[in-house]
Amino acid sequence: MNKTSTACRIEVLVDLPLLRRIKEISTEVGNPGYTVLPTLEGAGHSGIWFDERVSGGAGSRVIFLTITSDEKADQFVTALEPLLESHGLIVTRSTVDVIRSERFQ
Amino acid sequence: MNKTSTACRIEVLVDLPLLRRIKEISTEVGNPGYTVLPTLEGAGHSGIWFDERVSGGAGSRVIFLTITSDEKADQFVTALEPLLESHGLIVTRSTVDVIRSERFQ
Amino acid sequence: MNKTSTACRIEVLVDLPLLRRIKEISTEVGNPGYTVLPTLEGAGHSGIWFDERVSGGAGSRVIFLTITSDEKADQFVTALEPLLESHGLIVTRSTVDVIRSERFQ
Amino acid sequence: METLLSPVILFFVLGFLAAFARSDLSIPEAISKGISLYLMAAIGLKGGILVAESGFSQGLVSAALAGILLSIIIPFMAFFVLKSFGRLDVTNAAAVAAHYGSVSVVTYVTGVEILTGNGLPPEGYMVAVLALMETPAIIVGLYLASSYSGKQQNSAVGSRGELLRETLLNGSVVLLTGSFIIGMIIGKDGFASIAPVFESAFRGILCLFLLDMGLIAARRLQQARSLTPRLVFLAILFPIINGFIGVLIGTLVGLDVGSTTALAILAASASYIAVPAAMRLALPKADSGLYLAMSLAITFPFNVLFGINIYTQLASWMIGT
Amino acid sequence: METLLSPVILFFVLGFLAAFARSDLSIPEAISKGISLYLMAAIGLKGGILVAESGFSQGLVSAALAGILLSIIIPFMAFFVLKSFGRLDVTNAAAVAAHYGSVSVVTYVTGVEILTGNGLPPEGYMVAVLALMETPAIIVGLYLASSYSGKQQNSAVGSRGELLRETLLNGSVVLLTGSFIIGMIIGKDGFASIAPVFESAFRGILCLFLLDMGLIAARRLQQARSLTPRLVFLAILFPIINGFIGVLIGTLVGLDVGSTTALAILAASASYIAVPAAMRLALPKADSGLYLAMSLAITFPFNVLFGINIYTQLASWMIGT
Amino acid sequence: METLLSPVILFFVLGFLAAFARSDLSIPEAISKGISLYLMAAIGLKGGILVAESGFSQGLVSAALAGILLSIIIPFMAFFVLKSFGRLDVTNAAAVAAHYGSVSVVTYVTGVEILTGNGLPPEGYMVAVLALMETPAIIVGLYLASSYSGKQQNSAVGSRGELLRETLLNGSVVLLTGSFIIGMIIGKDGFASIAPVFESAFRGILCLFLLDMGLIAARRLQQARSLTPRLVFLAILFPIINGFIGVLIGTLVGLDVGSTTALAILAASASYIAVPAAMRLALPKADSGLYLAMSLAITFPFNVLFGINIYTQLASWMIGT
Numbered sequence A, B, C: 001m002n003k004t005s006t007a008c009r010i011e012v013l014v015d016l017p018l019l020r021r022i023k024e025i026s027t028e029v030g031n032p033g034y035t036v037l038p039t040l041e042g043a044g045h046s047g048i049w050f051d052e053r054v055s056g057g058a059g060s061r062v063i064f065l066t067i068t069s070d071e072k073a074d075q076f077v078t079a080l081e082p083l084l085e086s087h088g089l090i091v092t093r094s095t096v097d098v099i100r101s102e103r104f105q
Numbered sequence D, E, F: 001m002e003t004l005l006s007p008v009i010l011f012f013v014l015g016f017l018a019a020f021a022r023s024d025l026s027i028p029e030a031i032s033k034g035i036s037l038y039l040m041a042a043i044g045l046k047g048g049i050l051v052a053e054s055g056f057s058q059g060l061v062s063a064a065l066a067g068i069l070l071s072i073i074i075p076f077m078a079f080f081v082l083k084s085f086g087r088l089d090v091t092n093a094a095a096v097a098a099h100y101g102s103v104s105v106v107t108y109v110t111g112v113e114i115l116t117g118n119g120l121p122p123e124g125y126m127v128a129v130l131a132l133m134e135t136p137a138i139i140v141g142l143y144l145a146s147s148y149s150g151k152q153q154n155s156a157v158g159s160r161g162e163l164l165r166e167t168l169l170n171g172s173v174v175l176l177t178g179s180f181i182i183g184m185i186i187g188k189d190g191f192a193s194i195a196p197v198f199e200s201a202f203r204g205i206l207c208l209f210l211l212d213m214g215l216i217a218a219r220r221l222q223q224a225r226s227l228t229p230r231l232v233f234l235a236i237l238f239p240i241i242n243g244f245i246g247v248l249i250g251t252l253v254g255l256d257v258g259s260t261t262a263l264a265i266l267a268a269s270a271s272y273i274a275v276p277a278a279m280r281l282a283l284p285k286a287d288s289g290l291y292l293a294m295s296l297a298i299t300f301p302f303n304v305l306f307g308i309n310i311y312t313q314l315a316s317w318m319i320g321t
């Protein structure tokens, strides 16, 4: 049976125009693996938004998902900090079991 | 470093025509923040469905995702109960670490 | 109040052409319930991909999500093993609270 | 026969066969939805322009009343047949019945194409009748469900008034009615500059849509687990009977052959847009796989392949051209 | 008045009313985006072909300079009014100001349709002016934000140079400019074979797009919580003033009535594509609900329904035809 | 040269340059997929109608046999070159070889547009040859992979028979063949009413699709990490050689200049729809970034920009018009 071990799952809800930066930051801390998920709409302190695309993605958000080790997760979150406050990112972190954990170091 | 603390992550798989109600219920329990995610297809006790859109969203489902405090999560789930049974919602709940947790009270 | 209990949440990131096999495997181990989520793009050891659809889904990935019992989760993951290595699937597993857990046996 | 060899129908058959052979051919949902909106705008505009030309006639009032009447009586009749012969419980019988009382825009559109091809174009105001017939059956269905099951069904999702409002403001009803009014305002002259999109392109785009409908119908059929032979039988019987009643009433109120056939098509067709969405909300215990299979996977193909021709023949014979 | 009854405008009104009545009518985002790309390609091609025919004239240079000038002075003026009368903080005032300095492609397209309908087609090179006016206001907006707030705003997201590069290579700017150049290369002959798509279909597709714009504008309006009466007032005042300045400058540099009106429309319109995207990155503290509401939900409808006509009248009167 | 200045090619170049400059221009995937389905339906219909007019000729049989032969021998040749000169391992060599044995619909479509523009339209039945050539190379590729690597590759994902069935029922094959048959049934008369969509609009829509292909090709090229200079060289050499063989065989079996060139284009083009999907399933260890880069990002642009012209010249010279 495949070796199962735990890893850290991070989700960042991010404005589409900012996605490129998040990818760069993740890669810079040595964590090149990620998957981007679409979203449809949402609401928060700054009101309701919905993905209408005509306004060039300004109103669109996506989820940047990465599975990584605890250390790299810490580094990534630390590197994200300046953007966190300024751009209102939402970051959640949880522990998941992964198979073939060597892929997520 | 940003203060990390835990919050409750709730996912509700819901029929598109019912989404408006879920948002209302969430707002009513004082939890206005949410993000809606798309889905493509699925299967369960009531058979297979897939998102073909021509039948006006009747066959479409989305995921209503909200990060909130434990209390509000309880209230939300309690308020959802009448719909849970009648409309076959799927609700999962887990604990996640969040940064700037004051946003999710 | 509805009975809450824990279940196992499995996410499999899979190439679109392979999705049919994953569904079959899940059904074969007696776990017919699932939901499929879209993704937009990603990166990993094998480079960057993005969903452009013109290449017939060869470059597209989706997330197969299933909520199930621990036993069935084990069976499912075991049954997936041959594909895991050969097709580079990414499988994560976590514990979630579910309501009306009898649905996910 | 000739009708069966029109490109529109052939694309439907192609889609149906492809899905049956389990090909992975599929049309992106955004495209399906976009085309379906286009078809409604186009048919609304065309109806409005015809009415702008010929003026509202007495025929409109009779046709409208006839349409509303049909959309109320059909679900009643269907309900009892579904419950007894069809062996459905009250909720499912009511949900399915509502579908048959309402109408299918694409069946109508296909019918108009065929009728026009045969030199029997229906009056423009039939589009208004189409819009009027979308909603009443939903109310009848809910009434049936709650009176016969003895319990309030949809308390959790808001009042009945709210549901009614949502149904009346259903995107397809709004777009159809809105385009109809725009058509009446702009008339033939205003239409000229947009005709390349809404007129010349119509049939070609309809082909692509019917390809998709064929795919969806076949897939729904394959996945319909609760479809009994009795229900399949009813899904073919209903359009025939309802189409027949439609021809009768159309003849009685004095419509021409084309418009009578159009009324029959509306009566015979079953909704798969407004009604399913309303039923998911208001009668969530009803089996959506079932009503979509009956409406989309059996009645729709039946009407497109055979029904439209049958009603045309019947109307021609009754009214005598 | 007649203009208000053109199908393009009526579809906009239909969308607006439908969303206001809370109908669930909606156009899939992929379709909206696809149509918006189509419109840019079509308008770029048409402009290029016109220029290929008439050659670059002196008018182009004057119009280009006039356009760039406008897109620099407008945000300055708007900024101070927004800060004082509008009571916005520096960041929001700068972000909103940038939107008014830039341009809206669809307002321009609608204007050209109306002008052409009235026998006053603007010169082809106005499309190049449109492309030139998309970006400068962004730089002015960022300059205003950083000089008046006294802090570097966007350090976290990369240098200003990088932002500039991204804005200049914004999809809409690239597609517009690229199609313009293609139009110049292929000329009228090369265009013939693609004209059914890029010319005949243009108005009909524009109708569908404006239906969507109506839906989006009304929804944005309903959700705009930070929109004060003063800001609503400014979102109507700005286009009038800017349109007036546009007419003035267009007349001064010697453009014809159609092109002068086109310049006024560009001045009066507010961006909702390139600028919002840049602002989300560079001025994330600015309220996106606010600037999109002002630009999309008030100024855009105002221009489409009234502004275009006003500027046309003004230009005709000033230049005198 | 003139061909390079056709709008279709210019839009491809625009897309390529835009993506290279890292513009964020992009076409929604649903639209890409929708257009790609449209192109297949249109090309299928047109081929079918041509055959309906001229009848099946002996040419069809020869061309079909020639096509199938090509799609079997090309992957064999390509495999050994890729393994030796290209330095690929068995799996990757087999996967890439399968792509070159199969065909690219859009290359074919672009070729037909150019040929028709030059007064050399190929026979309608070449569409049937196109459909026939999609699949055999996949089987050859899998055969090569398993014979030379000595192990069963795809046991985990079902039998080879199942894979074959899936490939034969691949959406693009089904739509192409189905539309071809529909075209034969409806003939020129039945086509008239849908011609505005499937004929007049064809070139314009092709422009938009090639814009997208340009974007995708450039992005694939930028992200292709495993692309060595040797492989880039092969991705240009293969189409030249295969196109040359195509011209030779076409001439030998007696096709006219247009059809010979069409056969050469089919031989020279590399699949990026049916084959990649099959390879992801059956040869998952093969590097999808690599085969898509070779096929989409090098061979496709090469054929569109230069290859088609080269094969036309060659065929004209060999057959002598």
Ligand SMILES: Nc1ncnc2c1ncn2[C@@H]1O[C@H](COP(=O)(O)O)[C@@H](O)[C@H]1O
Residues within 6 Å of the ligand: A013, A041, A042, A043, A044, A045, A046, A047, A048, A049, A061, A088, A090, B032, B033, B034, B035, B036, B065, B066, B067, B068, B103, B104
């Ligand atoms: N509590 C929450 N749960 C889930 N998503 C949220 C929550 N709060 C905010 N969001 C998402 O984050 C976006 C920005 O939030 P805010 O900055 O609070 O307006 C919202 O539009 C939602 O999509």
Ligand SMILES: Nc1ncnc2c1ncn2[C@@H]1O[C@H](COP(=O)(O)O)[C@@H](O)[C@H]1O
Residues within 6 Å of the ligand: A032, A033, A034, A035, A036, A065, A066, A067, A068, A103, A104, C013, C041, C042, C043, C044, C045, C046, C047, C048, C049, C061, C088, C090
């Ligand atoms: N660490 C990660 N976190 C999230 N997604 C990942 C990660 N690594 C790989 N992926 C996804 O899995 C796909 C295949 O990974 P790979 O086989 O490593 O190329 C990638 O393109 C990503 O979409």
Ligand SMILES: Nc1ncnc2c1ncn2[C@@H]1O[C@H](COP(=O)(O)O)[C@@H](O)[C@H]1O
Residues within 6 Å of the ligand: B013, B041, B042, B043, B044, B045, B046, B047, B048, B049, B061, B088, B090, C032, C033, C034, C035, C036, C065, C066, C067, C068, C103, C104
């Ligand atoms: N075990 C499960 N895991 C994930 N999704 C599920 C599961 N069971 C049901 N679903 C989703 O919920 C929908 C409705 O389920 P059901 O009411 O059981 O038919 C299904 O179509 C799936 O999309």
Ligand code: NA
Residues within 6 Å of the ligand: D074, D099, D100, D101, D102, D103, D104, D242, D266, D267, D268, D269, D270, D271
């Ligand atoms: Na009916």
Ligand code: NA
Residues within 6 Å of the ligand: E074, E099, E100, E101, E102, E103, E104, E242, E266, E267, E268, E269, E270, E271
């Ligand atoms: Na402006």
Ligand code: NA
Residues within 6 Å of the ligand: F074, F099, F100, F101, F102, F103, F104, F242, F266, F267, F268, F269, F270, F271
């Ligand atoms: Na080939």
